[in-house]
Amino acid sequence: MILGLAGNLMGGIVPFFPEIKAPPIKAEPVLQVGPVVFTNSMLGALLAFVILLLLIRLMTRRLDERPGKLQAAVEMLVGGLYNFAKGSGGSTGAALFPLFAGLLVWLLVNNWLALIPGFGQILVNGPDGSFPLFRAANADFNNTLALALMVFVLIHTFGVRNHGIAYFAEFVNIPALLKGQPIDFVVGFFHTIGEFAKIISLSFRLFANIYGGEILIAVILGLAGPIAVIFYGLEVVIVATIQAFIFGLLALIYISLVSEPTEHAGAHAEPAVHATAATEPATNS
Amino acid sequence: MDAHAAQLLGAGLAIGLGAVGAGIGIGNVSGKAVEGISRQPELKNDLQQVMILGIVFCETVAIYALVVSLILLFVAK
Numbered sequence: 040m041i042l043g044l045a046g047n048l049m050g051g052i053v054p055f056f057p058e059i060k061a062p063p064i065k066a067e068p069v070l071q072v073g074p075v076v077f078t079n080s081m082l083g084a085l086l087a088f089v090i091l092l093l094l095i096r097l098m099t100r101r102l103d104e105r106p107g108k109l110q111a112a113v114e115m116l117v118g119g120l121y122n123f124a125k126g127s128g129g130s131t132g133a134a135l136f137p138l139f140a141g142l143l144v145w146l147l148v149n150n151w152l153a154l155i156p157g158f159g160q161i162l163v164n165g166p167d168g169s170f171p172l173f174r175a176a177n178a179d180f181n182n183t184l185a186l187a188l189m190v191f192v193l194i195h196t197f198g199v200r201n202h203g204i205a206y207f208a209e210f211v212n213i214p215a216l217l218k219g220q221p222i223d224f225v226v227g228f229f230h231t232i233g234e235f236a237k238i239i240s241l242s243f244r245l246f247a248n249i250y251g252g253e254i255l256i257a258v259i260l261g262l263a264g265p266i267a268v269i270f271y272g273l274e275v276v277i278v279a280t281i282q283a284f285i286f287g288l289l290a291l292i293y294i295s296l297v298s299e300p301t302e303h304a305g306a307h308a309e310p311a312v313h314a315t316a317a318t319e320p321a322t323n324s
Numbered sequence: 325m326d327a328h329a330a331q332l333l334g335a336g337l338a339i340g341l342g343a344v345g346a347g348i349g350i351g352n353v354s355g356k357a358v359e360g361i362s363r364q365p366e367l368k369n370d371l372q373q374v375m376i377l378g379i380v381f382c383e384t385v386a387i388y389a390l391v392v393s394l395i396l397l398f399v400a401k
Binding site: 064126127239240243244247285288289292 | 373376377380383384387388390391394398
């Protein structure tokens with residue numbers, strides 16, 4: 040209570056533990072610099088950013104020809120991810136590895152950071168009640184929407200780069216209209232809707248899983264206390280990991296789909312596909 | 325029944341009924357994947373990758389339902 044009083048007087052940070060309640064769907068604004076409002080989810084993302092920079096510095100500080108234990112572990116991890124990206128991204132998988140791994144690591148640090156006890160317990164007094172100073176960045180829809188929009192722009196940039204202006208014929212199919220195939224023209228509209236549905240499904244998948252995990256923890260804490268949270272906490276950690284992985288994987292796959300050669304080129308490329316499929320079991324065994 | 329109660333009911337029904345289809349889909353996908361892996365264990369890695377993708381696309385349907393129920397809860401007046 041003394042802490043609360045002091046916090047009220049200072050309007051500053053109050054580390055105490057109130058009754059647990061589920062986080063609201065909107066992030067709370069913490070401070071304002073000019074026209075830019077910093078919300079608590081932005082602060083959480085900044086913290087994750089700093090931690091990520093420190094981690095990168097730590098892992099690349101002493102690089103050696105003969106790797107030590109830490110370097111060997113990181114190299115094995117990166118190598119595994121690289122092989123995975125190469126395997127699932129087709130011909131462009133290796134080139135897209137930085138995007139895939141970058142998204143994966145960024146989301147993973149964000150999601151795990153939010154699950155560390157004490158992350159959401161630092162409270163700040165606001166105009167209407169106190170609220171946590173940090174919030175999981177991906178529990179704010181703005182953040183996941185920004186990432187999904189970035190992936191959306193990248194998909195179509197790669198599409199235009201690989202197919203030229205003919206790429207848009209998939210959506211506004213004027214060649215089919217000129218050839219007298221109006222059905223194909225109408226199908227183009229559905230393709231367009233499907234493209235925008237990618238934004239919705241990418242952003243809401245991540246947001247809903249992370250935000251849902253926070254609500255789940257709050258509800259279980261209120262219902263059954265801290266012991267029961269251990270069991271559900273495990274599930275929340277697994278979901279946070281898988282969702283970070285899936286976001287990166289889907290970005291990789293969407294982009295590699297539009298980077299494939301066009302249909303008539305694909306017919307020539309088919310023997311090559313069979314050749315790689317035939318050699319794969321040989322390398323595995 | 326006032327409007328707010330109908331709104332809450334609609335939100336619950338939207339995600340509840342939406343999750344049914346996605347649950348069936350995810351069950352089918354992972355069940356078939358387990359069958360495939362038990363038949364050919366050496367293909368485990370490939371099958372797992374395809375399984376994860378299949379699960380993700382099934383889950384998308386539930387996410388659309390969730391969007392509707394979130395709109396009903398927080399946006400619709």
